[in-house]
Amino acid sequence: MTAPAGTTIDAVVDHVDVVADQVVSLVLRRVDGRPFQPWQPGAHIDVHVGDGLVRQYSLCSSPEELDHLRIGVLHVPDSRGGSKAVHALLAGFQLAISEPRNNFPLRESRRYLFLAGGIGITPLMPMIEAAERAGKEWTLIYGGRSRGTMAFARQLEDRYGTDRIRIFAEDEVGRLDLDSILGMPRAHMLVYACGPGGLLNAVEERCMGWPPGVLHTERFVASTLGAAAANAPFEVELARTGSTIAVPNDKTILEAVEGIGVRVLSSCRGGLCGTCETRIISGEPEHRDAVLTEEDREAGGIMLVCVSRAAAGCPRLVLDL
Amino acid sequence: MTATTHEANVLGDDPFATENLLDPYPFLGRLREAGAVSYLESTGSYAVAGYEEVYEVLTDFETYISSGGLGPRDIRKDSGWRPPSILESDPPIHTVMRRALTGVINPGTVRALRQPFTPPAVELAEQLARRDRFDAVTDLAEKYPLRVFPDAVGISDGGREHLLPYGNMVFNAFGPENYIFKQAFAQEDEHAAAVMRNCQRENLDDTGFGAQIWDRVNEGIITEQQATLLVRALLSAGVDTTIFGIGNTLSVLVRHPQAWARLRENPKLAKFAVDESLRLESPFQKFHRTVAVDTVLGGVHLPAGAKVLVFLGAANRDPRKWGDNADEFDLDRNASGHVAFGMGLHQCVGQPIARLEMEIILQQLAERVAAIEPDGAPVPILHNVLRGFESLPVRITGA
Ligand code: HEM
Ligand code: FES
Numbered sequence: 024m025t026a027p028a029g030t031t032i033d034a035v036v037d038h039v040d041v042v043a044d045q046v047v048s049l050v051l052r053r054v055d056g057r058p059f060q061p062w063q064p065g066a067h068i069d070v071h072v073g074d075g076l077v078r079q080y081s082l083c084s085s086p087e088e089l090d091h092l093r094i095g096v097l098h099v100p101d102s103r104g105g106s107k108a109v110h111a112l113l114a115g116f117q118l119a120i121s122e123p124r125n126n127f128p129l130r131e132s133r134r135y136l137f138l139a140g141g142i143g144i145t146p147l148m149p150m151i152e153a154a155e156r157a158g159k160e161w162t163l164i165y166g167g168r169s170r171g172t173m174a175f176a177r178q179l180e181d182r183y184g185t186d187r188i189r190i191f192a193e194d195e196v197g198r199l200d201l202d203s204i205l206g207m208p209r210a211h212m213l214v215y216a217c218g219p220g221g222l223l224n225a226v227e228e229r230c231m232g233w234p235p236g237v238l239h240t241e242r243f244v245a246s247t248l249g250a251a252a253a254n255a256p257f258e259v260e261l262a263r264t265g266s267t268i269a270v271p272n273d274k275t276i277l278e279a280v281e282g283i284g285v286r287v288l289s290s291c292r293g294g295l296c297g298t299c300e301t302r303i304i305s306g307e308p309e310h311r312d313a314v315l316t317e318e319d320r321e322a323g324g325i326m327l328v329c330v331s332r333a334a335a336g337c338p339r340l341v342l343d344l
Numbered sequence: 345m346t347a348t349t350h351e352a353n354v355l356g357d358d359p360f361a362t363e364n365l366l367d368p369y370p371f372l373g374r375l376r377e378a379g380a381v382s383y384l385e386s387t388g389s390y391a392v393a394g395y396e397e398v399y400e401v402l403t404d405f406e407t408y409i410s411s412g413g414l415g416p417r418d419i420r421k422d423s424g425w426r427p428p429s430i431l432e433s434d435p436p437i438h439t440v441m442r443r444a445l446t447g448v449i450n451p452g453t454v455r456a457l458r459q460p461f462t463p464p465a466v467e468l469a470e471q472l473a474r475r476d477r478f479d480a481v482t483d484l485a486e487k488y489p490l491r492v493f494p495d496a497v498g499i500s501d502g503g504r505e506h507l508l509p510y511g512n513m514v515f516n517a518f519g520p521e522n523y524i525f526k527q528a529f530a531q532e533d534e535h536a537a538a539v540m541r542n543c544q545r546e547n548l549d550d551t552g553f554g555a556q557i558w559d560r561v562n563e564g565i566i567t568e569q570q571a572t573l574l575v576r577a578l579l580s581a582g583v584d585t586t587i588f589g590i591g592n593t594l595s596v597l598v599r600h601p602q603a604w605a606r607l608r609e610n611p612k613l614a615k616f617a618v619d620e621s622l623r624l625e626s627p628f629q630k631f632h633r634t635v636a637v638d639t640v641l642g643g644v645h646l647p648a649g650a651k652v653l654v655f656l657g658a659a660n661r662d663p664r665k666w667g668d669n670a671d672e673f674d675l676d677r678n679a680s681g682h683v684a685f686g687m688g689l690h691q692c693v694g695q696p697i698a699r700l701e702m703e704i705i706l707q708q709l710a711e712r713v714a715a716i717e718p719d720g721a722p723v724p725i726l727h728n729v730l731r732g733f734e735s736l737p738v739r740i741t742g743a
Contacts, residue, residue, distance in 0.1 A: 208435045208689065210406040231450075232435075232443035234403070234688040263612075288615045290680050297451025297696060298680075316452045325455075 031071065031119035032059075037091060038114045043174040045098040046142060047110060048083070050091050054117060058089035062123035064149035065215075065241070068092060069121035072108040080109075081146035081217075081241070082123060083175070086153070092123070095174050097142040124272065126311075127241040129153060133211040135161040138204070138226060140218020141168070144175055146241055147217055155183065166191045166199040166222070205229035208237075217241040227313055236291045238313070257333035261285060261344040262304050276301075276328040276342075285344055287328060294330035301328045306340035308333060352644045353378040358386035359630070359653065360519050366724045368629060368731065369671070372658040380642025387416055387520060389632065389651035390644070393658035395665035395683075397642050401633055401654050403688040408652060409434050410690060412634025414518040416651055420634075425517060425529075426536065427569075429577045431690060438689065444560040445574055445693050448553050454696040457496055461700060464491040465708040473712035473742050477719050480598070480736040485591035488705045489583055496697070497578050498552020499542040506538035511584035512727075518631045519728025543575035553578060578694070586698045588627035588732030589618070590705060595736055596621045596673050598718050603675045607710045608743075614710065617675060618702045623666075623682035624673055629657035629731045656683045657731060715741040 033054040042048045053059065067081045084093035096109045112118070129135075129150045137147045137154075144165060154161040163183075167173035170192045179188045191199050205214075205226065214237050216226045223240050230238040259276055260267045270279040277299055280287055290298040294312030303326055310320050312327040319325065326342075333340050355378055357371055358364065364371040375382060375393040382391045392398050401408045411434045413419035419432065430441045468488055472478050486508075494504050509528075513535060516528040541547055548554035554575045561571050597604055597617065607613050635650045646652065660682045663670045685692035692698070709716075719739040725732050 206436050206439060208405075208439055210404045210689075228447070229443065231446035232439035232441075234405075235691055286616065288619065288680070300451065300455075314451045319452055319455075 031069075031121060034092075034118055034120045036112050036114050036116045036118070039112065042095060043176075044169075044172045046095055046172070046174040047098075048093055048095050048174070049109065049112060050084070050093050051118075051120065052091050059092055060122050061089065062086050063125050064129045064153045065127035065146050066123040066125040066149075067127075067146070068094070068123055070094070070109065071119040073118075074108075076108065078106075078109070081127075083145040083148040086149055092120075095142060095145040127215075127217075127239065129215065130213060130239070132213045133159065134209055134213070135159060136209075136212055136214045137161065137163040138214060138216040138218070139163065139165045140199075140216075140222040141166075141172065142174065143216070143218030143222075143241070144173070144179075145217075147215060148175065148179075150215060151179070151183070161187065163188050164191065164199065164204055165189065166218075167193065169194040201225050201229050205233070208233040212237065214238045215240075236293060236295050238295070239293070240313070242311075255333075255335065257337065258339040259333075260339060260341040262341055263344055267339075270332070275330060276332065276340075280328065280344060287344065289329055292329045294327050297327065299327050299329045300325050302343035304341040304343055306333060307337040308340065309335070348643065349640055349645045350643050352381050352383040352390060354383045354385060355391070356385055359384065359391070359655075360387070360522060360524075360728060362726065365524075365726055365728070368657060369661070372655060372661065375655065376658055376662060379644075381644040381646070384653065387651075387653065389416060389653045390646055391653045391655065392641070393655040393662075394642075395659040395662040398654055398656065398659035398683060399687060400641065401652060402683065402686060402690075405434065405689040407636055407639050408633035409636045410438070410633065412632075412651070414631040414633075416520050416632060416653075418634055418649065418651070425532075427573060429573055429580070430693075431577065431581070435689075440566055441570055441574060442689075442693070444557060444566045444570070445577075447560065447565075448556040449578075449693050449697065451696050453553075454700055457492075457697065457700060458704070460495070461492045461704050462708075464488065465704045469705070469708035469712050472709070473740070475740070476742075477737065477739045480594040480738045481587075481591045481733050482735060484705070484709075485587045485594065485736075488590065489586040489701055492701065493582055493586065493697070494579075496552060497575065497582075498549035498554040499579070500547055500549075503538040503542055506535045507579060507583050508587075510535040510539045511580050514580040515584060515628075515730050516728045522728070524726055524728055539576060539579055540572070542579060543572045545571070548575070581692075582694050582697065584730060585627050585694075586701055588730055589622060589698055589702050591733050591736055592625035592627060592731065593618050593621035593702060593706065594716075594738070595722055595733055596624060598716050598736070598738055600673055600675075601715060601717065603673070604710065604716055606675060607706070608714070611707045611710065613675065614703045614706045615699070616679075618699065618706060619679045619682070620673060620675060620677055622684040623660045623677075623679040624671075625731060626657040626660050626682075626684040627730055627732060628684065628686075630655045630729050656686070659683050712743050713740045714743045 034051040035054050037050040037052045040048045067079045069077050069079055072078050080094035082092055083095050096106055098110045099106045127146055135154050139147050176190050256271045258267055259270055264285050268279050268283055270276050287299055290296045297314040308326040309332050311330040380394055380397050384391050392401055410432055413424055413432050512528045516525050545558045557574045558571045560566050561568055632651045632653050635646045635648055637648050639646050661670045685695045716738050719737040722733045723735040725734045
């Protein structure tokens with residue numbers, strides 16, 4: 024059972040570590056001492072940072088250990104308060120958080136390529152641990168400005184070795200050479216990438232030469248680096264069918280619509296192929312697919328219902344279904 | 345590696361025998377029953393027809409490579425009849441070509457085609473709806489893609505008559521050099537030269553997919569030769585397949601009047617009707633892969649260099665995947681996961697274009713035609729790897 028959205032947990036900061044230049048890691052425990060609900064690699068939590076601000080941070084602790092959660096937070100000077108407030112937290116401070124939720128799940132495959140840019144390393148850490156435990160073939164490509172800014176780089180190298188943990192610090196070797204990193208697709212390999220938008224755009228472009236559907240990305244909203252987009256529940260009105268349904272936080276529009284027996288053609292179900300494109304009659308979507316161009320998004324008439332949701336502050340979408 | 349391997353079941357049946365080309369399904373049923381992997385004496389290749397094995401071969405592109413060609417000969421050893429296309433390449437060469445092509449043809453760019461693709465469909469459907477009988481292949485399926493697709497690529501009007509014969513050569517060459525192949529290649533030089541002319545930058549208009557592919561040369565992603573080959577790939581892979589897709593969909597729908605009625609009531613069902621028809625009557629039935637390194641598939645040892653004939657059309661009717669009614673059309677079936685467009689690395693780039701063309705023409709026809717039924721027996725085409733009809737006479741009631 025997932026807790027309904029909006030339910031918060033009182034947590035306390037157990038300790039704070041400076042893990043790189045401008046990056047701290049916070050270890051959180053429940054105030055009541057109970058364990059957190061089980062979660063899967065790629066999950067994040069909402070953190071209520073005060074003044075009504077809610078930020079999402081990926082978990083970088085081990086899903087095997089439920090007595091605590093760890094998040095990594097990059098201090099962004101102009102982030103409208105989110106990371107600044109978190110950076111001000113000290114051991115013993117209390118704050119409200121959500122149970123872990125996952126928009127970036129690790130799918131079963133035989134091989135993985137993990138690709139991190141800067142603080143984008145956080146959700147990939149539990150993924151690496153899971154891949155290693157399952158005996159999968161995997162490599163991490165981790166790029167950053169300089170070693171000093173790259174959280175957990177050393178720790179990962181020590182634990183897994185430099186064959187599989189490949190660190191590329193820009194001040195030493197220049198920017199990531201994506202043409203060579205992604206120039207040779209491997210069979211049954213999924214690519215999980217997390218980092219700033221510019222890097223992810225470049226990765227997406229290179230992955231057009233890979234089998235459709237292999238790339239999975241977590242986009243950090245630019246203004247709140249280190250925070251992933253939230254999953255809030257909302258309503259969808261099906262204009263043709265004439266019914267209105269609730270889309271809970273753990274379901275996609277596609278799943279919710281199929282749940283009442285309305286058919287939508289789908290294929291990848293991951294925002295990659297464009298098959299589930301649906302016309303929006305009213306309401307504001309939050310696009311999470313890798314298909315629509317900027318122009319499409321601005322034009323505003325369509326969305327891919329297998330991944331995209333209603334925008335924050337839009338309680339209801341009306342769709343041509 | 346699996347500890348126990350067994351010999352492949354040897355089959356004497358020839359998939360390229362005339363009767364098996366005209367009506368493939370009885371043979372494909374026997375092939376699926378024979379085991380996960382069979383050996384075909386007639387072609388000297390292995391064969392996979394079950395969904396699971398077909399899926400594995402398509403997705404493991406390192407073990408089952410494409411650079412040996414999609415035909416029965418290994419074109420790495422004795423060079424093929426033309427420079428290898430994107431379809432006949434492996435990473436990293438495939439990777440740059442595919443990246444360039446996907447940047448040009450993707451759901452976003454194809455969406456813009458709905459507008460130019462609609463009026464010709466309206467015109468054609470209006471014309472046909474005024475008659476009481478027509479041939480759904482020669483009067484419709486062959487007409488529509490040739491009206492809209494070459495314009496989308498941006499080729500000139502001259503030389504379009506070579507597209508069909510050229511496509512016929514390309515696809516028949518994925519089978520053995522039998523009499524069908526020879527017939528297709530009778531005027532090889534003329535057709536090939538005409539199509540190659542169309543692929544040159546100076547012969548393409550400035551806005552079509554062809555010109556956009558050439559733009560990728562300036563961006564340094566592909567070479568001029570690769571641009572030529574990519575435009576050639578569109579022109580050879582994009583016409584016949586879609587014609588057969590439209591014809592096959594109608595061949596199914598004329599036998600299902602209730603589905604037609606539902607389609608008229610709810611035009612949104614057109615997409616589903618097309619998808620289910622492609623599953624049931626897959627236009628691209630089969631092609632070969634080449635085994636790169638010794639491997640085991642379905643308990644059978646496959647030696648490096650062996651050819652594997654991959655039966656998409658059989659995987660799409662595998663009862664283990666689709667249930668006991670796998671051989672039947674069911675408009676309510678969820679057909680997603682079918683391999684009519686392939687799967688994985690080489691999965692059809694033109695899929696959104698093909699789907700768009702098929703959906704538009706079907707919707708326009710359904711809007712104007714109250715009922716459609718067979719008017720005599722359809723005539724299947726004799727083709728090495730494509731499944732379709734030469735003629736599909738129909739009788740209609742106007743709306
Ligand atoms: C119903 C119509 C169509 C069907 C059934 C179909 C089927 C296929 C299949 C099965 C493959 C995979 C071959 C393999 O794995 O080796 C493929 C690849 C391809 N198709 Fe299509 N196709 C259709 C329409 C089109 C159209 C309209 C275009 C052009 C715009 C096109 C262009 C291509 C290209 C370029 C490839 C090669 C992709 C690669 O190797 O990466 N196809 N098609
Ligand atoms: S089903 Fe592929 S984008 Fe939605």
